[in-house]
Amino acid sequence: MRLEAWDSHPPAPEGNWGESQGGRLLLSDETVAVQALYEIDLSDRIRVGEPGWYEVRAYVAGREELRRWEQEWNGEDDHPVGLEQFLVQLWPA
Numbered sequence: 001m002r003l004e005a006w007d008s009h010p011p012a013p014e015g016n017w018g019e020s021q022g023g024r025l026l027l028s029d030e031t032v033a034v035q036a037l038y039e040i041d042l043s044d045r046i047r048v049g050e051p052g053w054y055e056v057r058a059y060v061a062g063r064e065e066l067r068r069w070e071q072e073w074n075g076e077d078d079h080p081v082g083l084e085q086f087l088v089q090l091w092p093a
Contacts (some may be wrong), residue, residue, distance in 0.1 A: 001034050005048040006091040009055070013087055017059040024093055025056045032090065053093035061085045 004010065028051050034043040048054065062084040 001043065001086040001088065003032060003034065003043065003046050004087065004089045005032075005046055006089060007049075008091055010057075010089050010091060013059060013089070015061065017061050017087065018063055020057055020059045022055065022057040025054050025090070027051050027054055048090050049092060054090045055093050057089050059087040059089075061087075 027048060030050060031045040031047050033041040033045040036042055065083050
């Protein structure tokens, strides 16, 4: 997963990104990180800006490859790590 903080609406990312979803997010802190359950940081914290409302867009790549792997899975192999990739972009609303 890659987090990106922008000063304004970012251009479309380069690469073969498939699905995307966007929305608004109210941040109470000036930094963000990828977290698991129980608020354990899985990434370094990045500075986004002042607390407040932000636009957010998340992209995913590798979904079709994962679906193909799941259809062919025989129950013996471990789930592939890194097959799906995510990009999350944030900028002030």
